Amino acid sequence: MFLPNLKLDSKDLPEKVIVCGDPDRAKLIAANLDDAKLLGQNREYHTYVGHYQGEYIGVVSHGVGSPGAAVCFEQLIQGGVKELIRVGTAGSYQKEIEPGSLVISTAAVRQDGLSSQIVPEGFPAVADITLTNRLIEKSRDYSIASYSGITLTLDVFYQGAIVFPHNQYQAAGVLAVEMEIASLFTIASIRGIRAAAIVAIDGYADADLAEEYDPHTDQMKRAIELEKEIALEAIAMK
Numbered sequence: 325m326f327l328p329n330l331k332l333d334s335k336d337l338p339e340k341v342i343v344c345g346d347p348d349r350a351k352l353i354a355a356n357l358d359d360a361k362l363l364g365q366n367r368e369y370h371t372y373v374g375h376y377q378g379e380y381i382g383v384v385s386h387g388v389g390s391p392g393a394a395v396c397f398e399q400l401i402q403g404g405v406k407e408l409i410r411v412g413t414a415g416s417y418q419k420e421i422e423p424g425s426l427v428i429s430t431a432a433v434r435q436d437g438l439s440s441q442i443v444p445e446g447f448p449a450v451a452d453i454t455l456t457n458r459l460i461e462k463s464r465d466y467s468i469a470s471y472s473g474i475t476l477t478l479d480v481f482y483q484g485a486i487v488f489p490h491n492q493y494q495a496a497g498v499l500a501v502e503m504e505i506a507s508l509f510t511i512a513s514i515r516g517i518r519a520a521a522i523v524a525i526d527g528y529a530d531a532d533l534a535e536e537y538d539p540h541t542d543q544m545k546r547a548i549e550l551e552k553e554i555a556l557e558a559i560a561m562k
């Protein structure tokens with residue numbers, strides 16, 4: 325089957341795929357695969373395949389934001405993908421979850437627009453328990469602060485005239501904010517595949533991102549390096 329936005333033939337797609345927003349991060353992750361090759365490249369969607377610990381794995385970038393990412397997730401699933409792990413970045417909601425640490429999402433608050441247009445209000449965006457437990461287990465092998473719990477998916481990056489009530493979600497114990505996990509978990513649930521997510525914390529989500537957002541620090545490079553290792557080990561497990 326030809327996947328038009330990913331611009332590739334699904335016959336070479338693995339069943340296990342790591343997804344991330346940034347095409348450069350996809351290239352970085354793919355560098356850990358044996359016999360890595362670029363399978364397709366179109367728009368923000370760069371697809372690599374190769375082997376990790378003997379398992380055939382894919383790495384695909386999905387860009388920023390749920391609508392574009394959803395096109396990627398849906399086409400991967402149409403192409404036969406059965407397991408997706410998102411390796412992302414996020415802002416922290418909790419003081420003790422410091423920049424440079426990792427968060428594994430067990431469920432996501434659906435503050436994205438995409439999922440509201442494919443499932444009714446109240447439908448939960450929940451991670452696959454098996455893949456999530458693998459991420460948690462593998463994260464214990466690395467010397468980095470790692471947390472698991474609820475994350476929030478938002479379409480808004482820079483605040484507008486309406487002020488998003490970050491404080492309510494902070495008070496409710498949400499750990500971190502990013503822009504695609506709720507759509508990923510919702511799509512995975514309705515299509516009957518497994519999905520999980522791990523994110524590296526680049527700052528505080530309720531800060532003024534126009535002033536403070538910098539995902540290119542050495543601390544972030546290390547966190548992304550380690551979340552990459554954890555995700556590869558988790559997805560390669562049988």
Ligand SMILES: O=P(O)(O)O[C@H]1O[C@H](CO)[C@@H](O)[C@H]1O
Nearest residue numbers: 344345388389412413502503
């Ligand atoms: O680093 P990625 O995977 O892109 O994730 C986060 O970073 C982007 C915003 O800069 C959004 O896509 C958000 O979800």
Ligand SMILES: O=c1cc[nH]c(=O)[nH]1
Nearest residue numbers: 413414415502503529
């Ligand atoms: O969506 C995002 C991603 C990274 N950091 C944030 O604060 N928000």
